[in-house]
Amino acid sequence: MVLILSANVFISCSGDEAAMSKSQTSGKALATPKVNLSNTINSFVSSFYNTQYIYGKQIESISDEGKILVTEVSPLADVRARGYVVTNKDNGDFLYFIDVDRVNNTFSTYEAVTNISDSDVIDVNDPIYVGNQYDMIELIQARNDFGLQKGGGFFFFGVNIDLGNFWTNEKSDGPIVKNLNADGTVDCVQVKTVVKRRFWIKWSTTSHEVTVPCP
Amino acid sequence: MTFKFLLFKVVFFFAITILHAQDTVQMKEVLIEKDFTKKEKLKSVYFGKNSTYLLVNLFFDDIPEYYLVDNIPYGGIKELTLFFCPSSKSTEILMENGYRFDKVNNTEFELTIYKVSDEGSLGDKVNQVAIPIVLEQNKSDATRKIKIDISKYNFIGDKFFVFLKRISDASCYECYYYLPVSYLADRKLIYAYNKKELMPLYTKGLRVKVQTLTRDY
Numbered sequence: 001m002v003l004i005l006s007a008n009v010f011i012s013c014s015g016d017e018a019a020m021s022k023s024q025t026s027g028k029a030l031a032t033p034k035v036n037l038s039n040t041i042n043s044f045v046s047s048f049y050n051t052q053y054i055y056g057k058q059i060e061s062i063s064d065e066g067k068i069l070v071t072e073v074s075p076l077a078d079v080r081a082r083g084y085v086v087t088n089k090d091n092g093d094f095l096y097f098i099d100v101d102r103v104n105n106t107f108s109t110y111e112a113v114t115n116i117s118d119s120d121v122i123d124v125n126d127p128i129y130v131g132n133q134y135d136m137i138e139l140i141q142a143r144n145d146f147g148l149q150k151g152g153g154f155f156f157f158g159v160n161i162d163l164g165n166f167w168t169n170e171k172s173d174g175p176i177v178k179n180l181n182a183d184g185t186v187d188c189v190q191v192k193t194v195v196k197r198r199f200w201i202k203w204s205t206t207s208h209e210v211t212v213p214c215p
Numbered sequence: 216m217t218f219k220f221l222l223f224k225v226v227f228f229f230a231i232t233i234l235h236a237q238d239t240v241q242m243k244e245v246l247i248e249k250d251f252t253k254k255e256k257l258k259s260v261y262f263g264k265n266s267t268y269l270l271v272n273l274f275f276d277d278i279p280e281y282y283l284v285d286n287i288p289y290g291g292i293k294e295l296t297l298f299f300c301p302s303s304k305s306t307e308i309l310m311e312n313g314y315r316f317d318k319v320n321n322t323e324f325e326l327t328i329y330k331v332s333d334e335g336s337l338g339d340k341v342n343q344v345a346i347p348i349v350l351e352q353n354k355s356d357a358t359r360k361i362k363i364d365i366s367k368y369n370f371i372g373d374k375f376f377v378f379l380k381r382i383s384d385a386s387c388y389e390c391y392y393y394l395p396v397s398y399l400a401d402r403k404l405i406y407a408y409n410k411k412e413l414m415p416l417y418t419k420g421l422r423v424k425v426q427t428l429t430r431d432y
Binding site: 108114115116117118119120121123169171187189190192194204205206207208209210211212 | 264265266267268269270271272276300302304306309310314315317354355356357358
């Protein structure tokens with residue numbers, strides 16, 4: 001079930017496109033078509049890294065949002081890929097981008113449709129990070145090896161990957177808790193939690209402790 | 216004359232010696248608590264890493280809270296990094312569309328650092344003039360990191376209180392503002408006034424990164 005399409009190396013600076021001859025195929029030898037992402041994506045990546053970069057391996061898969069194509073990006077100063085561009089496999093639309101900064105232990109995410117970016121520290125104790133330092137090509141490969149059905153889940157470095165949550169903000173409410181104030185009044189608080197999943201991985205959890213009407 | 220003078224010096228010497236001998240204290244043991252031969256190093260301590268807990272009720276109710284930051288290696292505290300994340304008073308807005316939004320309003324604070332008194336309460340101010348923190352309007356939901364250089368205050372210690380006073384308006388019910396990021400602690404690290412007395416009330420702490428020049432490593 002190897003779906004690595006190509007590993008053409010593509011160098012770009014300020015959005016200009018110049019294919020290079022170096023090839024890095026993984027798995028069986030495949031035709032290596034030139035990485036061809038839109039100028040919008042090239043501009044975004046160029047602006048994000050503000051340096052020359054190389055497109056590396058590509059792999060297609062299926063998320064709960066449909067067929068996707070993931071392309072890895074390596075800024076020239078970095079030995080290994082750290083950026084991952086997700087596009088719609090059918091029409092090439094830019095969907096998402098993540099950057100895994102393994103030196104400063106931070107990750108950044110970008111959602112093209114909402115134009116919302118985010119960043120936070122990496123939980124270096126996350127078993128997936130311990131296992132493969134968030135190499136997303138490996139993760140997608142494991143997902144493909146699991147089978148291309150849309151539902152269910154599979155284990156990756158001991159973590160259950162729920163295939164319904166490629167890029168989601170999951171909401172949940174905690175119990176309502178009564179607090180007795182010093183003046184004898186009672187307040188009720190509830191914790192509302194949003195778990196951000198990116199590439200199915202739990203990237204961050206934000207808990208909002210709010211005052212709510214007492215039941 | 217010379218003999219008398221010499222005699223006087225000898226008597227004086229013995230007298231001083233006897234007096235000093237009476238004052239001599241015998242020490243059984245000398246404990247050196249700090250190794251001053253060790254070279255000072257810049258160390259960073261990160262409290263509440265990977266946790267994003269927002270005390271929405273405290274922020275919007277304008278309750279003054281003081282965050283105790285302790286267990287820092289003893290030394291000269293050089294820099295603090297505080298973290299801020301968006302939230303809204305409207306729980307409907309908060310959870311609508313999965314915590315996605317297009318604007319976080321400008322939010323401003325004044326930061327005052329206090330020493331910890333011998334009784335464990337608020338001590339003297341480290342900075343006499345409050346330090347302004349301005350989080351400008353933004354469309355990103357990213358956690359904002361604010362680094363504050365406090366080296367000029369020459370503050371040496373291993374613990375302190377952080378007081379963040381919101382000075383900008385936050386009256387819009389359905390708007391997002393930047394809140395200081397907390398974390399779930401194993402003891403009460405947030406102090407607030409209860410019947411005019413400052414007491415540890417909340418089992419949470421302030422997410423903060425502290426840089427200190429220390430020999431304690």
